Each structure stands twice: as structure tokens, then as C-alpha cells.
Amino acid sequence: MAKLRQMNIVKSPDEIENDEIAKHVLVDVKKVLTHTKAQRSKDSLVTKHIILAAVSGESVTENRCKKKLASKLEVPIRRLSGECMKQRKLILESTHDRAIVEARYPIFKSQADMFAETLCPKGTNKEHYKTECLNRKCQNCGVANLLLMPEENDTTDEAIEVTWEKCSAREEIQSSYFQRTEVSLHVSIIYRHAVLEYDGKDSTTENPNIIKEHFFVVSNDDKHDHHFVHEVQNQIKEYLNSISYNVSTMHEYTDGCQCQYKSRHCMGDVSNGQQDFGYDRLIRNYFETSHAKGPQDAAGGYVKRQADLAILRRKATIQTAHDFYKFANENLQETRDSSVCLRRVFRFIDNIDRNRDRYFKSIPQNRNIHQIISEREGLLSVRNLSCYSCDSCLLNMAHSCQHTELVGLVKNIQTEKERGCAIVEDISPDDDFEVVDMIRKGSLVASYTDDEGEDF
Ligand SMILES: [Zn+2]
Ligand SMILES: [Zn+2]
Ligand SMILES: [Zn+2]
Incomplete structure (x- = not known):
């Protein structure tokens, strides 16, 4: 089994969980993008840039799913180009409330950190997140504060x-x-x-x-x-x-x-x-x-x-x-x-x-x-x-x-x-x-x- 996992043939429970989260995050990111698009204010523009920067990181680039992602999110592919960190830094630099914005949109070190941000913490000694959270039925978590997504x-x-x-x-x-x-x-x-x-x-x-x-x-x-x-x-x-x-x-x-x-x-x-x-x-x-x-x-x-x-x-x-x-x-x-x-x-x-x-x-x-x-x-x-x-x-x-x-x-x-x-x-x-x-x-x-x- 472990070997099959190594060869990427069988997925581990964690990977499955990530897939499941990724799916929901994609839906939510798109929702947020549509919302910000409709607003047309400067803030919403910044928000949009930050989200897009956040979702076009190394992993997306390396795995060549940028094009697919762009099409799923219905944004031109050029919006997803450039390195994530670089873009995000640039945007943060041009924001006057940088500290506030950065606190809200931290630069995550790993995808796991990113996922975790949109879910309630796992219970003590629990291996999985709660199903309500994954199903977005939970009142206490979600991507209301905007977030990121992993490669598809x-x-x-x-x-x-x-x-x-x-x-x-x-x-x-x-x-x-x-x-x-x-x-x-x-x-x-x-x-x-x-x-x-x-x-x-x-x-x-x-x-x-x-x-x-x-x-x-x-x-x-x-x-x-x-x-x-x-x-x-x-x-x-x-x-x-x-x-x-x-x-x-x-x-x-x-x-x-x-x-x-x-x-x-x-x-x-x-x-x-x-x-x-x-x-x-x-x-x-x-x-x-x-x-x-x-x-x-x-x-x-x-x-x-x-x-x-x-x-x-x-x-x-x-x-x-x-x-x-x-x-x-x-x-x-x-x-x-x-x-x-x-x-x-x-x-x-x-x-x-x-x-x-x-x-x-x-x-x-x-x-x-x-x-x-x-x-x-x-x-x-x-x-x-x-x-x-x-x-x-x-x-x-x-x-x-x-x-x-x-x-x-x-x-x-x-x-x-x-x-x-x-x-x-x-x-x-x-x-x-x-x-x-x-x-x-x-x-x-x-x-x-x-x-x-x-x-x-
Ligand atoms: Zn199945
Ligand atoms: Zn009907
Ligand atoms: Zn929750």
C-alpha cells in the first residue's frame, strides 16, 4: 500500500482530504472573484489581485495547471502569471494599509497552512477535519476572509x-x-x-x-x-x-x-x-x-x-x-x-x-x-x-x-x-x-x- 502511494497510484487519506478541500476552495475563490469584480472599487481590485497572486504559486506553475485554473476561474491566463510571492509583495507594497492587509492575507509557507486557514482546527487526537467543515456546512469556518487554493x-x-x-x-x-x-x-x-x-x-x-x-x-x-x-x-x-x-x-x-x-x-x-x-x-x-x-x-x-x-x-x-x-x-x-x-x-x-x-x-x-x-x-x-x-x-x-x-x-x-x-x-x-x-x-x-x- 505504501508503495502504491509512493507511486502516486493510491491516494492517502490526507491527499483525498486535500482534493476534497481543493474542490471547495476553488468554488469559493471563484465566488469571491465574481463578487469583487462586481464591486469595481480600489479595494476590491487589490483583493482580486491578491487572490489571484495567491493561487498562482509555484505548485500551480510547476504542475502546469495554470491554464486550466485560469479557465476555471474565468480570468485571463496572464492574470495568473508571475511568481506568487513577487506579485503579492508588489501588491502589498502599493497598499497603504500594508500591515492590515498582510495580516489578513499572510504569505503561507505551505498548502497545508493554506487549507487549515479555511477550516476549523482538527480536534485533539483527530486525524481528519470535521465533515461539516469540509462540506462547508460549518458556521465557524470558511473562506469568508478570502483565500487560496492549491493546484487542482x-x-x-x-x-x-x-x-x-x-x-x-x-x-x-x-x-x-x-x-x-x-x-x-x-x-x-x-x-x-x-x-x-x-x-x-x-x-x-x-x-x-x-x-x-x-x-x-x-x-x-x-x-x-x-x-x-x-x-x-x-x-x-x-x-x-x-x-x-x-x-x-x-x-x-x-x-x-x-x-x-x-x-x-x-x-x-x-x-x-x-x-x-x-x-x-x-x-x-x-x-x-x-x-x-x-x-x-x-x-x-x-x-x-x-x-x-x-x-x-x-x-x-x-x-x-x-x-x-x-x-x-x-x-x-x-x-x-x-x-x-x-x-x-x-x-x-x-x-x-x-x-x-x-x-x-x-x-x-x-x-x-x-x-x-x-x-x-x-x-x-x-x-x-x-x-x-x-x-x-x-x-x-x-x-x-x-x-x-x-x-x-x-x-x-x-x-x-x-x-x-x-x-x-x-x-x-x-x-x-x-x-x-x-x-x-x-x-x-x-x-x-x-x-x-x-x-x-
Ligand atoms: Zn471513489
Ligand atoms: Zn425549477
Ligand atoms: Zn468548521
Whole structure:
């Protein structure tokens, strides 16, 4: 075992813990960066510089993950250049409250010191930090005072073929010009290896070159149900096919909204990921609902703003969802900073197929589940948390995960279909729904109510 650890094949509990912390720190650092960006004051600028300096230290540089880090944090790579200490010193020198700032942002001697700063101390004689602290559930610790992050776990990126994030789908155009137009804009962020013929550069396991793209699905369909999600998955699969990108394992990261990605029907669709899309495995990871706000919202906001501006400048007439798609497709595919996003891809759907035999019974303890894996037709492996750090999970053998004490045991669930008319009888309290959700071709909905406040 010790030998395997030495060879970097098996991770020690400490390393696992560090990975876990690193993941959270990354999320938090990004949150802080977004916040400081919005403030635009001198102080917030200093803060931003200090954070960036702090996260581009020797280890990040030596391990060549600077580029990936820059793209994860959505900052230009040049912001992460230069030596950490040097940059930080410079910034401290130009700060009039140097002593105060330095006390708040000390120059850490090691990553361990850095981690420790964001967590409550380990208890006496305790080997591990408390789970609440690692899960950021603890009230007494966190990165509220800003902090640092270690290099990312390289193996994670290599293992992920493609990941995507999606916002809770529909975003209405804010501008008054659009008041009569409803446009659904679904945003996915795709991370994948570069394809030489298409991207102009190659990518291998030894020398990964990760491409990031924003994938937009524009539609006049305003229902963001599991049928819509399924159509988006279709569009992405077709796009990947069109660039000859072969995916064996698709990793999706979505929010955990019970009425969309985490509805029982949407989970049932995932259980059919193999037959629908030809992936060996479709893995969906659920964020806690509030955590999924971020880059995808910014990406959608940018596109909408550009449309608004074009209208204000009388450079475009946009009256329908298709006009919006056409404008975006013709004008917004190129990006300014390819390290943040290489290109924007737009697709238009005017008709969502809702005549699918895909309605499922609810999955027990849905709320606790944060990762679902398609095994074979209708069969899902589910667990409370995702693991991307042990060998078993990286090799798609979640059943022999080595971190079950942190992420929970894998359970197998056979998803069960429910017939059209059964939907009315079987509404679990977990699902929010509307009557229109039940109406499909070939179904009859009968309902009665004695509640005068209801609209049916
Ligand atoms: Zn704590
Ligand atoms: Zn929702
Ligand atoms: Zn694992």
C-alpha cells in the first residue's frame, strides 16, 4: 500500500482530504472573484489581485495547471502569471494599509497552512477535519476572509471527457424591446479535449489540452421540462458527432432543481443514457440548487446584452426567438479570450418532442442523492455525493469506491415507468408541478377540487 502511494497510484487519506478541500476552495475563490469584480472599487481590485497572486504559486506553475485554473476561474491566463510571492509583495507594497492587509492575507509557507486557514482546527487526537467543515456546512469556518487554493487534481481533468453545466434553462430577455417575445435560452458549458482538425491543436492524456465552449440552445418553447433537457442532450450529442468527438463517459453537472434536472422523469431519462445517446455511461452530478449559479448565467447574460445593444444601435431587428438565434449565430460565435471560452455554439429548436414514453415513478430519497450513473437500460447507480478522486471511480467502478465514508454507498435503482394516466394519482410531495405538465397527447386529465383558490 505504501508503495502504491509512493507511486502516486493510491491516494492517502490526507491527499483525498486535500482534493476534497481543493474542490471547495476553488468554488469559493471563484465566488469571491465574481463578487469583487462586481464591486469595481480600489479595494476590491487589490483583493482580486491578491487572490489571484495567491493561487498562482509555484505548485500551480510547476504542475502546469495554470491554464486550466485560469479557465476555471474565468480570468485571463496572464492574470495568473508571475511568481506568487513577487506579485503579492508588489501588491502589498502599493497598499497603504500594508500591515492590515498582510495580516489578513499572510504569505503561507505551505498548502497545508493554506487549507487549515479555511477550516476549523482538527480536534485533539483527530486525524481528519470535521465533515461539516469540509462540506462547508460549518458556521465557524470558511473562506469568508478570502483565500487560496492549491493546484487542482490533474487526474480529474483527464478523466472527464466532457462536462457540462446548465442553467435553469429559460431566461427571458429583459429589454423592453422583447416584452412580447419569449425566448428560451439554455446554456451548457462543455469541457472536452481538443480535436486537431477542428480546434487546430491536439490533446492527449499526457499533454491535455482542454477546450471550453459555451453551447446555447435557443427556442420559443417556454417549458423547461425533461423533454427540453433531453432535446438539449440530443443537440450536444449531434454537435460532438459532427466534430468526430467520441465520448465514452459523459459527465454532466446540473443544478438539483426538483422540477427539472432532478425531476423523476429527468432522472429516468438519464437511466436510458446508453440507448439514447450511445454513451457507455452517462453520469449526472447535482449541485445544491443555489450552487449552480455562475458561469452559465454570465454566458447567457452576455449573449442577451449583445442582442439588446444591437437593437438599441439599430443594427438588428429581433422579434422572435428565431431572430434571436439568427443574430447570435451570425455575430457571437467568436470570443475574445479563448482561454475563457473558445467559441460559442448556437442551436435553434422550434419543436420539442413531448410524445415520448418517458414518465417515471419517483426515486426514493431523491433529496439526498447528488450523483446518478446510468448502468444499463433503466438501471441507475445513485449515491449521496460524487467521487472523482479514487481509482475505482475514475475507472467507472463506483461500486468499489474507496471513499464511501465521505460520499456514501452506491445503491442500484431500477427506474420504473409510469403510464400516462397514472401521473395524476402518483404525485410525490417532492415534485412541484402544474396541471399543464400532465397534459400530453393521448392522455386524459380529470381533476376536481373544492379549493376556490385553485385555477382548476
Ligand atoms: Zn468548521
Ligand atoms: Zn425549477
Ligand atoms: Zn471513489
